[in-house]
Amino acid sequence: VAYFQNRLKQSLGIERIAGGADFAVCVIDYLMPEMDGLELARAIRQEKGPATPPLILFSASTPSGADFRQKVAGMGFSAILTKPAKSRHLLKALSDAVRADAEGKAPAPEAKRQTTDAACRPDGTPLTVLLVDDNRIDQKVGSKILVSLGYKPDVVSSGEEAARACFAEHYDVVLMDIEMPDMDGIAATALIRQKLPKALQPYVVALTANAMARERERYLRSGMDDYLSKPLDVAALTASLRAATEFLADRGSGVWAHEMGDGIG
Amino acid sequence: MALADDTIELPALRRLLEVIGGDRADLVELIDDFVGGAPELVAQMQAASSAGDIAALTRAAHTLKSNARDFGAVRLAAMCAELERASREGAVFDAPVSIAAIAQEEEKARTTLGALNVEDIEA
Numbered sequence: 001v002a003y004f005q006n007r008l009k010q011s012l013g014i015e016r017i018a019g020g021a022d023f024a025v026c027v028i029d030y031l032m033p034e035m036d037g038l039e040l041a042r043a044i045r046q047e048k049g050p051a052t053p054p055l056i057l058f059s060a061s062t063p064s065g066a067d068f069r070q071k072v073a074g075m076g077f078s079a080i081l082t083k084p085a086k087s088r089h090l091l092k093a094l095s096d097a098v099r100a101d102a103e104g105k106a107p108a109p110e111a112k113r114q115t116t117d118a119a120c121r122p123d124g125t126p127l128t129v130l131l132v133d134d135n136r137i138d139q140k141v142g143s144k145i146l147v148s149l150g151y152k153p154d155v156v157s158s159g160e161e162a163a164r165a166c167f168a169e170h171y172d173v174v175l176m177d178i179e180m181p182d183m184d185g186i187a188a189t190a191l192i193r194q195k196l197p198k199a200l201q202p203y204v205v206a207l208t209a210n211a212m213a214r215e216r217e218r219y220l221r222s223g224m225d226d227y228l229s230k231p232l233d234v235a236a237l238t239a240s241l242r243a244a245t246e247f248l249a250d251r252g253s254g255v256w257a258h259e260m261g262d263g264i265g
Numbered sequence: 266m267a268l269a270d271d272t273i274e275l276p277a278l279r280r281l282l283e284v285i286g287g288d289r290a291d292l293v294e295l296i297d298d299f300v301g302g303a304p305e306l307v308a309q310m311q312a313a314s315s316a317g318d319i320a321a322l323t324r325a326a327h328t329l330k331s332n333a334r335d336f337g338a339v340r341l342a343a344m345c346a347e348l349e350r351a352s353r354e355g356a357v358f359d360a361p362v363s364i365a366a367i368a369q370e371e372e373k374a375r376t377t378l379g380a381l382n383v384e385d386i387e388a
Contacts, residue, residue: 135328135331135332136298136302137295137298137299137302137331137332137335138331138332138335140294140295140298141281141284141285141295141335144285144286144291145284145285147286148285148286148287179327181320181324209327209330209331209334230331230334231280231284231331231335234283234284
């Protein structure tokens with residue numbers, strides 16, 4: 001293992017690599033002063049050509065833009081690791097990269113899997129989403145939109161089912177229809193807010209076909225985090241899910257904190 | 266393509282096709298759901314109206330409004346929205362008349378959608 005911390009040392013690193021020092025794998029930080037991880041990767045690739053070792057990008061921010069991930073995959077990174085990285089994730093990325101290299105192919109499994117528009121958790125997987133709507137067609141439309149964005153939504157049809165689902169399993173985001181018979185979206189959200197510990201609370205987005213400004217205030221006051229009108233607008237939904245990611249990261253979502261607990265970054 | 270009348274607004278269907286990811290088979294499936302389910306919602310309105318069940322009337326009108334909007338049935342959506350609003354405010358005086366008009370418009374929307382060739386909708 002060799003560490004190179006800044007541009008001068010990176011240059012030395014490139015020279016060492018170019019000069020024949022063979023590393024089995026290079027783990028490269030993304031955000032570094034002067035020369036970032038992508039530039040460094042390009043420089044290494046220029047020097048080593050086909051003999052370039054597997055590269056793993058190490059990044060403090062979850063890369064979110066699809067073009068960023070495509071760029072990273074296009075540069076031949078075997079994996080993207082988000083800081084702080086769990087030791088087993090790093091180990092897996094390292095062993096996958098070395099194995100792929102030994103087998104003579106240059107796949108980018110992690111980077112490729114992430115070429116979606118989905119907002120991601122710190123471990124790089126899409127946010128977990130529960131869609132709640134009693135209207136079958138809206139369920140289908142909403143779930144097709146979410147799937148096309150890269151999420152794997154669970155779908156339920158009532159406020160009671162929504163609350164039960166949230167108690168049984170952790171969801172990062174709940175897309176909650178307001179107008180439902182029996183227990184409506186506001187009552188279901190109140191129940192979830194009341195029963196779940198703060199650190200495990202989902203980000204709740206109200207969905208409604210009755211779009212009125214004064215209603216919006218009421219939803220936010222009753223414990224919902226955001227509001228979207230139906231028919232759903234993909235750009236607005238995407239923005240809301242990004243906001244959810246930031247909100248959960250800032251709060252230190254209990255589930256995320258647990259996942260990051262054995263981090264090494 | 267042009268539709269015979271303005272019962273269905275194509276831009277809404279184009280938009281729907283786009284938001285669900287552009288797969289026409291998915292759009293056909295959704296249209297089938299609407300065509301299959303809309304008469305039931307009208308029947309629910311009629312039953313709720315006869316039974317004087319305002320909550321059920323509001324709900325059925327709300328659901329059909331929402332679905333009609335998705336598929337570009339703008340007049341049907343507006344009629345349902347009006348019935349929903351009146352019903353929510355407890356101000357429905359001529360429910361059977363409104364529902365009869367909605368039933369007629371729903372049938373037109375269903376027929377138009379059923380005859381639509383989704384291949385003609387530009388992505």
